[in-house]
Amino acid sequence: MIIKWLIGPLAVSVFSTMLVTQEKTLTTDEVINKYVEAAGGYKRLKAVQSMKLTGQYTYRGWDYPLTILRTRPSYLRIETLEAEKRDIVAFDGEDVWKIEESRSMEQAIVQDPRTKAFVKAYSDFDGALVDYNTKGHVVELVDVEDVDGEKAFNIEVTLKNGKTENWYIDCSSFLLVKRSAKIMRRNREVTQEAFYMNYKRVNGLMIPYYVERLDAPHYVRGYEITTVEINPAIDAGLFKMLSKE
Amino acid sequence: MNIRSEIYRLSVFILVVANGFLLIEAMAGEKNDKYNWPRFRGPEGTGISKEEGLLERWPEGGPEELWRIPIGVGYSGMAVSDKRVYLLDSDEDSEFLLCLDAKNGERLWQRRAGPLYTGGYGYGAGPRSTPTIDGEVVYALTASGNLVAASASDGKILWSLDLKNEFGFREPEYWWGYCMSPFIEGELLLLQAGGTGNNSIVALNKNSGKVVWTCHSDFQAYSTPILIDFDGERQFVFVTAQNVVAVSPSGEIHWNYPWGGSNIKVAMPILVPPDKIFVSAAYGIGAVLLQMKQSGDSTTVSEVWQSKVMNNHFHTSILLGQHIYGFDNGTLKCIEVATGQQLWAKRGLGKGSLIYADGHLIVLSDRGKLVLVEANPNQYFEKSSVQVLRGRCWTPPTLAGGKLFLRNQKEMICLNIEKQTP
Numbered sequence: 282m283i284i285k286w287l288i289g290p291l292a293v294s295v296f297s298t299m300l301v302t303q304e305k306t307l308t309t310d311e312v313i314n315k316y317v318e319a320a321g322g323y324k325r326l327k328a329v330q331s332m333k334l335t336g337q338y339t340y341r342g343w344d345y346p347l348t349i350l351r352t353r354p355s356y357l358r359i360e361t362l363e364a365e366k367r368d369i370v371a372f373d374g375e376d377v378w379k380i381e382e383s384r385s386m387e388q389a390i391v392q393d394p395r396t397k398a399f400v401k402a403y404s405d406f407d408g409a410l411v412d413y414n415t416k417g418h419v420v421e422l423v424d425v426e427d428v429d430g431e432k433a434f435n436i437e438v439t440l441k442n443g444k445t446e447n448w449y450i451d452c453s454s455f456l457l458v459k460r461s462a463k464i465m466r467r468n469r470e471v472t473q474e475a476f477y478m479n480y481k482r483v484n485g486l487m488i489p490y491y492v493e494r495l496d497a498p499h500y501v502r503g504y505e506i507t508t509v510e511i512n513p514a515i516d517a518g519l520f521k522m523l524s525k526e
Numbered sequence: 527m528n529i530r531s532e533i534y535r536l537s538v539f540i541l542v543v544a545n546g547f548l549l550i551e552a553m554a555g556e557k558n559d560k561y562n563w564p565r566f567r568g569p570e571g572t573g574i575s576k577e578e579g580l581l582e583r584w585p586e587g588g589p590e591e592l593w594r595i596p597i598g599v600g601y602s603g604m605a606v607s608d609k610r611v612y613l614l615d616s617d618e619d620s621e622f623l624l625c626l627d628a629k630n631g632e633r634l635w636q637r638r639a640g641p642l643y644t645g646g647y648g649y650g651a652g653p654r655s656t657p658t659i660d661g662e663v664v665y666a667l668t669a670s671g672n673l674v675a676a677s678a679s680d681g682k683i684l685w686s687l688d689l690k691n692e693f694g695f696r697e698p699e700y701w702w703g704y705c706m707s708p709f710i711e712g713e714l715l716l717l718q719a720g721g722t723g724n725n726s727i728v729a730l731n732k733n734s735g736k737v738v739w740t741c742h743s744d745f746q747a748y749s750t751p752i753l754i755d756f757d758g759e760r761q762f763v764f765v766t767a768q769n770v771v772a773v774s775p776s777g778e779i780h781w782n783y784p785w786g787g788s789n790i791k792v793a794m795p796i797l798v799p800p801d802k803i804f805v806s807a808a809y810g811i812g813a814v815l816l817q818m819k820q821s822g823d824s825t826t827v828s829e830v831w832q833s834k835v836m837n838n839h840f841h842t843s844i845l846l847g848q849h850i851y852g853f854d855n856g857t858l859k860c861i862e863v864a865t866g867q868q869l870w871a872k873r874g875l876g877k878g879s880l881i882y883a884d885g886h887l888i889v890l891s892d893r894g895k896l897v898l899v900e901a902n903p904n905q906y907f908e909k910s911s912v913q914v915l916r917g918r919c920w921t922p923p924t925l926a927g928g929k930l931f932l933r934n935q936k937e938m939i940c941l942n943i944e945k946q947t948p
Contacts, residue, residue, distance in 0.1 A: 339876065341649070342892040342918030429857070429871040476873055493856060493873050499808045499839055501856035503876060503893075 309422040312434045312450055313410050319455035321486035326407055329353075329486070333510040336490075339503035347504060356520040357404035371520055372397075372404045378522040389523040398442055399464060408457075409438050410448060417441035425452060428459045429476070456480055456487055464496070471497055484511045563606040563926040566656035566707035566750050567794070568881065573844045575883035575925045579945050582886075584898060588912030589941040592929065593631040597938045598622070603656030603707070604933065605664070606926035607678065610634065612664050613933070614653035616642050621653045621668040623676055628929065631940060635681035640672030643703045650918070650935065654705040654748070660732065665715060669703030671695065673717070675735060685735040692737075693721025693728060698745040698767060698788070705748035705792065709762070714738060714775065716762055720746025726766055727773055739777030744769055747791040754797045757820040763795045763803060770795060770805055770816065772825065781818070781825045786811040793838035793852075796845050798863055802830065808839035808855055813866065833866040835859070840920055841879040844887070849903040851887055853878055858889065860903050872906040879922035888943075894919045894934060896941075914939060 307315075317323050331352040338347040338361045345361040345368075358371040366382035369389070377400040380389035392400070402409070405416075413420050419439040426435045426449065433449040440446065449459035461474045473496050477489035492504040567573045581589060598615035605612045611626040620642055625634045644651045655667040664678045671689040676682060689695065689704065698720075709716040715732040719725055719740070726742040745767035752763050754772075761772040761780050768788055772780040785791075791807040798804050798815065806813035812834035816827045836843065836854045843852025850863050856876055860869045876892030886909070887899040894915030900907040915934045924931040928944025 339893055342876065342920055344893060344917060429873060430868070478874055491874050495856070498810070498837060498855045501876060503856075503874075 315455040336506040355404040373520045483509045561927040564659040580884040584910035592940040594939045595631040600652035602653045604924040604931040605657045607659040612657040616652040623666045637681040640668035643669030656707040658708040660710045665708040693719040693725040706750045741777045793842040806838040808837040831866045
């Protein structure tokens with residue numbers, strides 16, 4: 282009985298020590314390598330040429346059908362539907378364009394350089410941490426921090442364009458749990474945060490099925506994914522800016 | 527026979543019988559209270575139900591759905607008394623006070639309560655306030671500020687009052703309509719009228735609608751008041767636009783605590799017995815725990831702690847023992863009330879709402895996912911969840927007689943969460 286009492290706390294203590302030691306001793310690259318491995322592995326990530334995610338975008342309690350299309354190298358199209366009207370933001374490899382039919386915008390328009398830089402950074406097919414050095418980004422393991430009660434490695438990523446982001450990698454699962462960046466909103470700099478959760482394995486890749494985005498603490502946007510298609514055929518024309526017709 | 531002793535015995539008998547009746551009556555009262563939900567956030571306005579014998583886990587697919595009916599747009603909560611459900615909804619022109627049969631959702635009566643409120647900066651039209659049932663009368667407030675008292679049995683309007691006209695409403699820069707729910711205490715009906723001069727807080731005679739007193743000067747907030755008993759004195763605690771203010775039943779201000787600038791405040795204050803008040807709001811305000819102290823004839827308040835740990839946007843938290851459970855914007859959290867320390871956090875439920883019953887938090891996400899969570903300060907433990915509604919669900923659940931009443935902007939449903947006895 283005494284052994285039982287001892288083994289429990291001892292095991293917890295050893296495990297905690299291991300975790301703390303691991304947190305303290307891992308280098309930035311080791312954390313990133315474990316993150317890549319946890320996400321599905323480098324080989325599997327690179328084997329993905331296209332992706333289609335469908336689900337719901339939620340804001341202020343309303344649901345809007347959501348479709349996200351991505352193909353390499355960095356084409357991106359995010360489309361939501363509101364009462365049969367399409368709101369689309371897309372990156373065609375050169376420009377970021379958007380149309381908001383729900384706001385009676387009749388024609389797609391090219392976005393300003395600031396928005397372009399922002400969307401382009403998000404359109405990185407593998408994410409900024411994969412091959413960060415060849416992309417010209419600089420990474421640094423800043424600290425271990427609490428994210429909703431769980432410990433996470435905080436990696437500061439200075440993108441090639443000079444912008445910085447923070448990626449939070451869960452200390453036990455090594456999955457991305459949070460990402461934050463400073464953005465301009467109504468001419469004010471605010472911190473945008475995204476939280477990644479409900480991970481499920483699809484074709485060996487770990488996909489977050491729910492992402493919560495906060496442009497400010499009270500602006501909560503939800504992206505709930507219901508289906509994920511890996512390497513579907515996607516018409517390249519869908520990334521091109523919509524013509525007036 | 528000794529007549530005196532006979533009279534004595536008879537008196538004792540009468541007393542025992544009378545007390546017995548009183549006891550039965552008291553028990554019946556308790557039972558009724560326990561199984562009714564007569565106002566916003568339940569019998570005591572705390573979001574806590576005393577019901578027991580509820581399902582500890584829900585079957586696959588969720589609790590049994592007893593009925594589902596279409597309703598008009600609105601955020602009004604459901605008040606339940608004597609197996610009747612009262613709420614507000616709307617059509618394209620008007621807001622209505624409805625009475626439904628709790629058994630099947632059948633509409634027993636409906637009365638026009640005022641014109642449809644259409645403002646609100648994209649947050650939607652329709653009523654926000656929950657009716658309050660007091661005996662045979664139901665009180666309801668439309669989003670435009672029309673207060674009505676109606677007969678609970680047939681909906682006959684007993685009196686009505688246009689708060690805006692009566693008290694010279696001062697509309698704040700951003701306004702989302704009248705949201706608070708009527709508060710009844712004794713003969714008084716209390717509200718934040720948000721009027722000019724000293725017409726911020728008003729007390730009406732609940733039988734006539736006549737003004738009994740008014741006090742305080744501030745813009746209106748969206749919060750429903752609470753009644754506390756502090757050091758032998760009853761105080762109504764209001765959260766107004768820029769203050770937390772305690773008022774006596776005769777309209778004297780006990781204390782006033784300026785709080786959070788002019789930002790929007792929706793959540794109700796919470797009494798942390800015996801002598802503290804917890805308040806919380808979003809838009810970067812956070813939470814503060816106030817300590818009340820009696821010195822001589824006056825009450826003073828001071829901050830115990832303030833923190834950004836809990837930002838209640840639409841919904842009020844729940845106090846269970848030494849812990850507060852609530853939505854910090856889009857994150858359900860448990861915090862320790864004495865310190866404000868966060869104990870756990872759970873994302874993914876949007877700006878949901880919650881009530882407590884029988885050891886569990888019953889949480890409704892802002893998209894209609896209903897979740898049964900163990901009320902446990904040590905961890906978030908989800909026991910069951912089911913998608914019961916779609917679209918915007920900003921109305922907190924109502925629980926009465928083992929039945930859960932939920933609504934969105936188009937539908938209302940009744941679920942049976944009572945354990946089935948063999």
